[in-house]
Amino acid sequence: MVDIKPHIRTFLADALEELGFVTRSCGRLADVASALDDFDPALIVLGHLAPESEVTKTLHLLVSASFRGRVMLFGGRAATSLIALHELGEQSGLAMLPPLGTPYRDSDLHQNLSPFLPIPASPSMVVDxxxxxxxxxxxxxxxxxxxxxxxxxxxxxxxxxxxxxxxxxxxxxxxxxxxxxxxxxxxxxxxxxxxxxxxxxxxxxxxxxxxxxxxxxxxxxxxxxxxxxxxxxxxxxxxxxxxxxxxxxxxxxxxxxxxxxxxxxxxxxxxxxxxxxxxxxxxxxxxxxxxxxxxxxxxxxxxxxxxxxxxxxxxxxxxxxxxxxxxxxxxxxxxxxxxxxxxxxxxxxxxxxxxxxxxxxxxxxxxxxxxxxxxxx
Structure with a gap:
């Protein structure tokens, strides 16, 4: 979870944890590089860092690090830069999930993250x-x-x-x-x-x-x-x-x-x-x-x-x-x-x-x- 604003990181981290994700938050580009060295994340949620060039740098960092997970951008629904950055990620060879426009509904987040969500357990399931x-x-x-x-x-x-x-x-x-x-x-x-x-x-x-x-x-x-x-x-x-x-x-x-x-x-x-x-x-x-x-x-x-x-x-x-x-x-x-x-x-x-x-x-x-x-x- 990457964003310059702490309260945004906390809000999205809580939403992701409710879906079963184990999260780590980053506020700077250097933190992203450190996180990639420490463990191999399956998903990076990337907010509109300020300035916009930081998002581009982060995408380039992921490409240079041969990141094989998925990336989801989030930001204002009306922001044209959100679509442009998404296209940049795809052109760079990153596995991009659909952008998450804010404000968003729970159903939007579920739909975007459907490749990661676990198979619903059967009501009769018993786990040892x-x-x-x-x-x-x-x-x-x-x-x-x-x-x-x-x-x-x-x-x-x-x-x-x-x-x-x-x-x-x-x-x-x-x-x-x-x-x-x-x-x-x-x-x-x-x-x-x-x-x-x-x-x-x-x-x-x-x-x-x-x-x-x-x-x-x-x-x-x-x-x-x-x-x-x-x-x-x-x-x-x-x-x-x-x-x-x-x-x-x-x-x-x-x-x-x-x-x-x-x-x-x-x-x-x-x-x-x-x-x-x-x-x-x-x-x-x-x-x-x-x-x-x-x-x-x-x-x-x-x-x-x-x-x-x-x-x-x-x-x-x-x-x-x-x-x-x-x-x-x-x-x-x-x-x-x-x-x-x-x-x-x-x-x-x-x-x-x-x-x-x-x-x-x-x-x-x-x-x-x-x-x-x-x-x-």
């Missing part, structure tokens, strides 16, 4: 998680949580993803093992280790950030796993709370085991976050359960601004959470009206596409800093 761990295909992505009183980032949920060489970004449903699979423990250990590393990165010079990880309740039976989790916690005042998310069904089913583990975890400032909470769930059994956070299911959040029954269910769950002295999280927020309703009902935090999609660690940091900066202006 052991193979994925062995080949380094697994990544941790993060979805921000927003404090609904201050409208500032207050935490993030860690979500595992796979970057498959054929299918691109693969969601966890296609590869996370079942409870009886021996690879589940190894995968969970991987998640804990990677999240702790990223959490250390997030905390450098930034406000404290709550972190949520998903752990199967079956592993909480293992005192060794719980002890290793506690020992990996960063020992620094800059780190806020860690939440271990467990599905509400598992809490009710494995009540005694999870409660015992929760009692041990709270001594290390690790709380249990109960996910997929339904108003009709039997919470009478968890009246003495040390819950730190209740995540109200998106089925109740979506449309709560207009649906009295959903709103009543949310209010009931919030009342239970207050009795348990637990925080409340409104999941899957997608509409501004539902966000306003969640604020009125006194939810502590919200999460969903209204604020941000799951993203890689570097992008999460940029997103949080951008939101905090906007709030202080």
């Amino acid at each position: 998680v052991e193979e994925a761990m062995r080949n380094g295909w697994l990544e941790m992505w993060y979805q921000p949580k927003i404090d609904l009183r201050e409208m500032l980032p207050c935490g993030a949920e860690a979500l595992i993803r796979m970057r498959h060489p054929t299918w691109g970004i693969v969601p966890p449903a296609a590869f996370v093992p079942k409870y009886d699979d021996p690879n589940l423990r190894e995968l969970s250990e991987f998640v804990v280790k990677r999240v702790m590393q990223d959490w250390t990165f997030f905390a450098q010079g930034r406000p404290p950030l709550d972190m949520t990880i998903n752990v199967p309740s079956a592993l909480l039976v293992d005192r060794g796993f719980v002890d290793r989790l506690c020992l990996q916690l960063p020992d620094c005042a800059a780190f806020s709370s860690l939440f271990v998310e467990i599905n509400s069904v598992d809490v009710c089913r494995d009540h005694a085991v999870v409660r015992e583990a929760a009692r041990r975890l709270e001594h290390y400032n690790i709380g249990i976050s109960v996910g997929d909470v339904m108003a009709e769930s039997s919470w009478i059994d968890v009246a003495d359960f040390p819950i730190a956070e209740m995540q109200i299911d998106g089925d109740f959040i979506n449309g709560c601004a207009d649906d009295r029954a959903k709103r009543a269910a949310c209010e009931m769950a919030i009342e239970i959470a207050k009795k348990l002295q637990a925080k409340t999280l409104a999941k899957n927020l997608e509409r501004t009206a539902d966000c306003r309703a969640a604020c009125q009902m006194d939810f502590d935090a919200g999460q969903g596409f209204l604020f941000a999609k799951p993203m890689e660690a570097n992008r999460l940091v940029r997103t949080m800093l951008r939101r905090r900066s906007a709030a202080t202006e």
